[in-house]
Amino acid sequence: MAKKKLTLAQKYHIYTRGLDWEPTYVSKKDIYPYAEYEGIKIKDWNKWEDPFRMTVDAYWKFQAEKDRRFYAILDGFIQNQGHLTLSDARYLNSIKLFIQGVTPLEYMAHRGFAFVARHLPGAGPRTAGFFQSMDELRHTQIEVHAGSNFNRYYDGFHSMTHMHDRVWYLSVPKSYFDDAVTAGPFEYITAISFSFEYALTNLLFVPFMSGAAYNGDTPTMTFGFSAQSDESRHMTLGLQVVKFLLEQHEDNVPIIQAWIDKWWWRGYRLTTLVAAMMDYMLPKRVMSWKESFELYIEDQILEGLFRDLEKYGIRPPLHMEQSIKEKEFLSHDVYWILFGFTYAAAFHTWIPTEAEMEWLAEKYPRTFNQYYRPLFEKAKEVKTPLPGGRFYYLGLPQLCQVCQIPMAFCDPDDPKNVVQRHVEYKGEVYHFCSDGCKWIFEREPEKYIQSWLPVHEIYKGNCFAEPPKGPDDVVPQVLRWYNIQTDNFDYFVSEDYKNWKEWHKDMATVVV
C-alpha cells in the first residue's frame, strides 16, 4: 500500500496531538484536575489550529543557532571591553531595572508555561505552551549572561534574583506574575500569551532594544531582538488561544473579556516602568514613550488586533481610554517616583540635562514644561543631608493595593493632582492608583487583600537585616535586607560615575 500524501498540518498533527490518547485506567479529570474550575467550556480540542509547526528537532536547530549568534556577540563585547563604548554609564540604569525587574519574570513565565504544558487538557496548545516554557528559560539565561558582564564593572546587577523577592519597586513586576501563575491555566495563558505577549512586550522589546543598540549595547539589543523573535511565536500562540476559546463556546466570551480587561490594565501598569526607562534613562533616544504607545498600542493593537476581535463580541479593554489619556504624563510620573526614592533603589537617577529637558518638552509639548520641568527646577533648590545633597522623598509612599506602584499617576483631568481611589472591603480600607486597579480589586478582592506591600512590610518590621538601633537606622537596615550596597542615590555621586570618568579620562575624545 502506497503512503498517502499528507499536508503539513496533518503531518504536524501526527507529530504532536496524534501522540495523545484518551485514558481508560483513570479519568481524564484526574490527570488534568485544573481544567474546569475557571468556567471555560471546550467542546472540541481538535478544532485547535497550531499557530506554528515546530518539531522538537527543528526547535533545537534554530534555537541553538540563535543562541550561537547571541553568545558570539556577547563574547566579542566582553573581549573588547565593549562596556566602555556605551553612550554613557547612565544608560545602564535602565538595564539594571530590566535585569532586576524583567529577567525574573522571564523565569516565572518559564515555570508558568510548564504549568500550561502540564495542565491544559488539549495536546495542541500544551505543545505550543511547552515550547514557550523552553523559550522563557532561554530569555532568563541570556539576560543573566548579558547582565553578568556589566555586573563585573557596575553596581545594581549583583543581586537581581534576591532583590526581585524583596525590594519595594520590584514587587510591581513580581506581583504581576504572581497574579498570573496563581490563576488557572486558561487565565494564565490569556494573561501572558495574549495580553502581555501580544499587546505589551513589543513596547519593551522593540523600541527599547533599539535604544540599547543606539547606546552601544549590542548584547542587550541582541538578546532583546532575539528574545522578541521567540515572542513572535508566543504572540501567535496568544492570538490563537484567544480565538480558539472564543469560538469554542459563547459562555467563554464574557470570561475572556473580563480577563482581557484585567490583564490589559495589569500589564499596562507594569509597562509604565519602561516608559521611564525610554524617556529618561537612555542618554540617546530613539522614540518617546508616547510615540511608541501610539504605534504599538493605538495603531497595532486598537486599530489592528481589536478590529479583528470585534466579530467574536470582544471590545477593547475596559480602561484603555485612560491609558491613552495618560500617555503624555506617564513616563514623567514614573521617573519622578524613581527620582524621589533613589535612596532606596538599586539604580541611580539624575536631573535630566537641559538638552534632555528640551527633548522632553519637544516630545511632550502639552505636559513637560507645564507640569514636570517645574518639579525638576524645584528639586535643584532643595537640599537634603543624603549623598548628592539633592531632593529625595524622605518618607515612604502610599502604594496601590493592586499594581503596587506608589500612587503617583497624574489625573489628566486635574494635572495638579494624582488619581486616588479607595474602597472598603470586610471592614478594611484599600487604596488604588486608578479606576483600573480598583476594578481589578473589586472583581477578586480575596486575591489582592493578600498583597505583600513593601511599605507596609517595612512598617511591620519584616524588612530589617537587624532591628534598627534608632530612627536613623531604619532605612539602612532595610537597605541591608535588600542588599543594596553602593547601588543607590544620585548618579553623579555614584561609583559608576566615578569609575566611568576614571576609565575615560585619558582616552582621546574624537568628535565626528
Next chain:
Amino acid sequence: MAFGEVKALYKYEFEPRDRAEVFGDDLIVYAYWIDNRFFCSASAWRVPKNMKWKDFVNHISSLYGLDPDYKNVKKWEWYHFDEKFNPQDDKTLVELGLRHKSIVKFKPA
C-alpha cells in the same frame, strides 16, 4: 458595592495581610498635599492611635518641610478622605475619627 469572588478549587478566603490588628496600637495613616506634585504620591506613616494631632503634623513635616513652600503656609485646610475636617491639636488620631489606612489631605487655607 458588589464584590466578585475568586474562582478556585477551594474556598478562596484569606486574612488581609495588612489588617488593623497586625499593627496593634498603631495605625497606618496616609498624608497627601493637595495640588502639589513635588511629593510624587501620598506618604505612608505608622503612628500610635493615641498620637496627638499636633505631633502627627510635626511628624509628617519631616517630609513636607522639604518643600520650600511649606514654611510659608500659615494655615492648612484639612480633609479626612474627601471630607473636610477640623482637627484640634490636642485630640488623638482616633478621637479625631482616623482609622487604619485613613488618608488625610491638606492644602494651604
Next chain:
Amino acid sequence: MTAVETKRERFVAVEIQKNEEGWNVLQAILKDNPGAKIDDFPGYYKIKHPEKLLIRRETVEKIMGRPWDTQEFNLVIISYAGNFAEWDDEKILIQWDTHM
C-alpha cells in the same frame, strides 16, 4: 487639558533585524509587496503595508543564492503586527482577519 490627540492607522508590519540575512529578506519583501514602506531604526527595519505582507521562499532564495527554509524566517524576525494567515514551505503571509 484639551482632548487627547490621536491619529490612527491600520496596517500590518514586520520588524526585521539589521544583518545580512535580514537585509536579503527585506529585499524580497519589497519585491513581492508593492506599496510596502520601510522605517529605519537603530538595529532594525520596520516594514509596513496597509493590507498584507507576503514573504516568498523563491524570492528570498533568488536574492540569497541558496536554499532558504521558511522556518529560517524565525532567525531574522523581531516582531510583527497582524496575523500569520499562512506559513508553509512556500510562503509566509501576514494579514489581519478582517479586511476594511
Next chain:
Amino acid sequence: MATQYEIKQKVIEPKRQAFDYLMKRYGNQPASRYIEATVDIQQRENFHYRPTWRQGVEIFDKNYSELKLTDYYAFLDPRQYYYYTYNATRAKNYEAVEKYFEFCGERGLLENVDESWLKVFNRYFVPFRHLEYAGWILLVGVARFGYGTSLTQCAEFNACDKYGNAQLITRIAFELPEPDGDIFENAKKTWLEDKIWQPLREYVERLLTVQDWGEVLIGQNLALDVFVQPLIHIELDKLANENGVSVFSFFSKYLYDIYKDNMKWTEEFFKVALSDQNYGDANKKFVESKLNQYASAVSKAIDAFADVFNMPKKKGDFKTAKERILNGANEIYARLGLNVKIKN
C-alpha cells in the same frame, strides 16, 4: 554630531567577580555560565497570592514533594546543561540522525525493511511513541512543581528529550511502508488494546495522576525508563539484529544515549537527596518505599513483552533479556545505596 571615545587598550579590573549570591556560595571568583544560569534563579520568598488551583501551598513550595533537600542547589547537573548548551548538544546529536535518514533514504533502507520484522516493529516500537509522550507530560510537571532551578531545568530538558523521542519514532514510522493501513492509527490501537502495552499504559496513566514530583521522578526516571529503555533499545534491538534487521540500531543507539544522558542527572539528583544531612534518611525511606512499588510494577508490566520475543522467525529469549534488565536496574539502585525489593 556624536562623540566617540577612542579606547586606549588597557584592561580594567572588575569591581566584582560574580553575582553576590554566587560569591557567597563559591567565593570571590568568576562563575561558569552554567552556574550563573542556574543557581538561585528561582524566586523563593514573599509570594503575593496563593494558588487558586491548590490549597495550602505557595507558588514555589518545598511541600510539593515529600522528597526534600536542605539546599536545593547542592544538586547541580553533572552535564552542566543550560539552555544554550542543551540545545546546541541536541542540535549536534540530531545532525547525525538527519544524516542517517538521508542515508536510509538514498538506499531505500526503511521503505524496504523486512516485512515480517515490520509486524514486530509496529507492535513494540511505533506505539512506544505514546509512552515517551507521557514521559514528556510527567517531566514538564516536575519542571513546574519541583524546587530549585538546577532540578527543574534538568526536568524541562528531559521533558524536551521525551517529546523529541516521541517525534523521532514518529518520523521513522513516516518512512516505513504501510502494508496494513495507517501505521499511526494501528499503533494507537495497539497502544490502547494490545495486551503487551496495557500494564505499561495503566502504569503511566496512574503516574499521571500523582501530584508529588519526587514520586513522579521515581516512577518515571528511576523505574519506568530503567526497565523500558533497555528493553526497547537494547534487548529488542538485539532481537532485530538476530533476525537480520540492523537498520533501526542507529536509532536505538541514539535514543538509548539520550536515556543514559538523562540518567546522569537523575542519579546525581538522587545521590544528593539520599545523602542530605537533614532529610537523607527520610528521603531514603521515601525513595525505597516508592521504588519497591514502582520498580515491581514496571518489572511485572514488561513481562507482557515476552510475547514479542516469540514473534519473529528467530525467536528471542525473554527470560535472559529480563535478567539483564533486572541486573541493570539493580546496579543503578545499588550505586545509589538503595535497598529495593523487586517483587516479580
